[in-house]
Amino acid sequence: MENRDLARLLRETADLMEIADEDSFRIRSYRRAADAVETCSQPIRILAAEPKRLLEIPGVGKGIAAHLTEMVSTGRFSEHEKLLSQYRPTMLQLLQIQGLGPKTIALIWARHKASTVEEVEALAREGKLRELPRMGEKAEQKILKAITAWRAMSGRFLLEEARQAAGQALARLREIAEVEQAAAAGSLRRGKETVGDLDLLVAGRRLQGAALTAAIDHFLGFPGIVEIYGRGESKLSVRLHAGLQIDVRWLPPESFGAGLLYFTGSKAHNIALRGRALKAGLSLNEYGLSPLETAPPGKSKAPVAAPTPRTLSTKARRPEDAPSGGLLPAGAAEVAAEARIYHALGLEWIAPELREDAGEIEAAATGHLPRLVSEADIRGDLHMHTTASDGRCSIEAMADAALARGYEYIAITDHSASLAMVQGLDERRMLQQLKRIHAADASYRQGRKPAGGGRERPLRILAGIEVDILADGRLDLADDVLAQLDLVIGSIHSRFDQAPEAVTERLLRAIEHPALHLLGHPSGRILLRREPIALDFETILSACAQHGVTLEINAAPDRLDLHDRHARRCREAGVKIAINTDAHHPRHLELLPYGLAMARRGWLEAKDVLNTLPAEELLTTLQHQRRAAGAHS
């Protein structure tokens, strides 16, 4: 059992304990232990050989250590099984439905013996839920709506989960000597925020006959595989225990570029490309680009070896400029293979994130593709938490991590008091925190050596806060304190189930506040559990333009709450975007590629992004922004 499996079992047990109405502190211990196990740098199954070493993990005591030892040695967890026999595994799904909590689930189970989404849905439709205490027609409707939203999300996986699985599966494939090329295609490569299944492509000259059979057998030894859907001439289809489907296809080496292009999609992009090929008398499929059957006599049917058209030769992007921001670093050879096809169609190579038939083909034909923002453009992170609220580490630890990444600045933005669960900062504690940030800034701006080596560099540490936007649009921290901060992020932390008009109104009032710099959760869309709310985004956008407020792309994989089409509208409206990781731990800075993927899908260039500015320019911009807003109000 890997750490992630152990953490999952602990979390599921905690969820079931909640339904069983057990002690909340005990439940919290299970969740904390799950976090600790998941982030533990060493495999628990190794540590478990010496039980003392398990106790060294913070959050793991005698009780949890015994549970871990049981899981590692027997592959089972008796406490988990006991709760499951008492309740039902499907209740874990019910917990994912917005508005359905452990108490309600326990009540529905006690009264109706209903434990599946379908059963609860039926009860709601029959008007039977309203008969339960403290439930009414409104609550029933809300649950039905939440079930619809849940259905839309289920069966899809967060980009992060898919990328991890793809990384492991690709590593397995690359162990095979005959595999010369291997890459992930599909929506993962396009950087979509959720992924339905994985498409992996492999190619090798000797990958046929007995060698192919042996290669497939080797891949089937991949530990996560629980089911084989199909094993055919050109494709293998399996399912992992988490439910994710992986399709592996093998292609002739000369078709690898065409295959990558074809299986990366999107469907709309492929259709448009094929149309363009047809007009040029060519046929495009997953094996290559070739002259049409009906082509004029004399033309061979051999695949077109496509030279770069002269008209594009000066503008064509070098493939190495292109790879997608680090999320899935594509090999230069693979990109070059794709580029040959694009060039043969009179197009520049198009970054996978843009392939939606949303104007990218026209732009590629005329040399007007955006120069997409990339990891190297980002100079700092403007949204970070520390132990002052729910972060795990000190200001200095976060600063060191930023320094190691080569950043020029960071902003420390802990939660404000309304987020009581994490002991958010009230005015008094914010002022104390401000002193600490100023002290750290004074020290780091003199220059520090990054932990991993390298020359001494200065780092600016900005003082900020993530304030809560209350239901009436007020910010939950006094104006005189807000005025002392470099950066104020406003986020909504409660009641996303308000009517969209009410949430829009709430955001508009916050945008008008002279101290607000950045709007978090700007589209009311937290990926993990919700469908987008139908906010009046255009009105929000023009208010941001008027008041100089920047919108945030939150790179945490379960956030990404600014949709790519919103990002693109920001660009058109001249409203800046900040791409932040919302880091609660130094490691979270590595999540930047997820935010970048969203930004790139929204066609953003470096100039559209606030945190590509050099430190001094950024500070000036933030100060100016406050003055402009102040003048307005």
Place this chain on the structure above:
DNA sequence: GCCGTTTTCGGCCCGACTGTTTTCAGTCG
């Protein structure tokens, strides 16, 4: 459950918000 300790128990996780109330339970972050 874990943690810390003036060591074996007491503290840890609470405010905003809604829908159902007629004073508050349940959910969320």
